[in-house]
Amino acid sequence: MQRGLIIRNITNTYYIESNNKNYECTARGKFKQNDITPTVGDNVEIEIIDKETSKAVIEKVVDRRNFSRRPKVANLTNLICVISTKLPKPDLLMLDKQLIFAEYLNIKPIIVINKDDLDKNLAQQIKKEYSDIGYDVVITNALTGEGIQDVVNKVLNKQLGNQIIALSGNSGVGKSSIINAILNENVTIAGEISSKNKKGKNTTTITSLYKIQDGIYFVDTPGFSTFDIDEIESIDVDKYFIEFRDYIKECQYQGCSHIKEEKCGIKRAIDEGRISQSRYNRYVKIYEDLKYKEEHKKW
Ligand SMILES: Nc1nc2c(ncn2[C@@H]2O[C@H](COP(=O)(O)OP(=O)(O)OP(=O)(O)O)[C@@H](O)[C@H]2O)c(=O)[nH]1
Ligand SMILES: [Mg+2]
Ligand SMILES: [Zn+2]
Incomplete structure (x- = not known):
């Protein structure tokens, strides 16, 4: 077996670079059972089945960093x-x-x-x-x-x-x-x-x-026309607005959503011109969209 990197995937065919050569691979059925789909960017172990035509099989997907x-x-x-x-x-x-x-x-x-x-x-x-x-x-x-x-x-x-x-x-x-x-x-x-x-x-x-x-x-990558971030919870969105971080600690309420609450560090920072109003407006939109989805999720 040798190490390789998946550089492209078209339906069930994986194109893999390994030791500066390219191989055309299929994946063993066991991945499906284990709920792993080999993905572009994955490090894999491959078994070469035909040197002449550079055909190989993916035997293992190495643990992902993300x-x-x-x-x-x-x-x-x-x-x-x-x-x-x-x-x-x-x-x-x-x-x-x-x-x-x-x-x-x-x-x-x-x-x-x-x-x-x-x-x-x-x-x-x-x-x-x-x-x-x-x-x-x-x-x-x-x-x-x-x-x-x-x-x-x-x-x-x-x-x-x-x-x-x-x-x-x-x-x-x-x-x-x-x-x-x-x-x-x-x-x-x-x-x-x-x-x-x-x-x-x-x-x-x-x-x-x-x-x-x-x-x-x-x-x-293919361009997109929508981008959802449903794996992120509405309550966490503020942490990912990097310029909010310093001001969140000044909010009076823990778990402040920075929308209706009084004594909010984020709103104060906007009033003082330290956070841009337009970024805040987009924060509110993203927060409310996620919140709405959370409340209407069908379990
Ligand atoms: N005027 C101008 N046109 C550009 C520039 N960069 C790209 N284009 C043109 O914009 C169009 C789209 O470029 P692509 O590189 O195909 O865009 P893409 O983001 O890969 O699009 P998708 O593959 O559909 O997601 C092409 O007609 C390019 O020639 C630029 O800096 N200035
Ligand atoms: Mg493109
Ligand atoms: Zn707040």
Whole structure:
């Protein structure tokens, strides 16, 4: 048996890199019984069944460091949340949900604002809002390569050892184009935005790992149009708004939802201009949506 990494999965076929070679694999039936579905990003042990055609079988999935449902990737080390200035216009509610999800997975996210060429002012404005909070934000133009090296420099971290770095965001923001720019060749298929909008379809339909150097992989993922974070409880959302953390302790009530309560540290911080009203408004929306779902859950 030898170690490998799942770099792509199409229905029941897994593409695996092992000792710098690629193998086409199936998974043993036992995984289904044990409720494990091998996933892109998984480290696996494979048994080679045909050297000539590079066919192998997955025998074992190594314990995961983490598992992200959206994008569906195992062992993520970094998340790059991508938005664009236009086409599609920035969806900050979706961005905030992704940031929450990254905090929940205990992964350091960075924010990329792509398509700088289409609205430079808006790019700067969003960059300011999120860098003031403490996030790393990079403005890019995937077509000219502007900012791309910066993205790579911000995420590469020797201390993490092997890295699996996923790009996520709405369809059309430029995730595949950014990976192409990083690799300096067209490895992913980047889409025509106009035809896509008409059909409302994703250009990228499968999640794939692309190696930029030994042990460092970027993950292209299909764009989404909704992003739910139902595994997170409404009461915990405030902890994942990183700029709220210092003020939560000033709330009078433990378990304060920062909405109707008096003597609330978060509301005071907003009045004093320390927390942005727009981030707070999105917090309220996310909190209330989760709360509603919790109350209407069918057991
Ligand atoms: N003007 C401009 N267009 C860009 C930029 N980056 C990407 N595009 C275009 O935006 C469109 C969508 O890019 P993709 O890379 O396919 O977007 P994606 O996020 O991978 O989309 P999905 O795979 O559907 O999730 C393509 O037509 C790209 O050429 C940019 O910086 N500026
Ligand atoms: Mg794509
Ligand atoms: Zn409060």
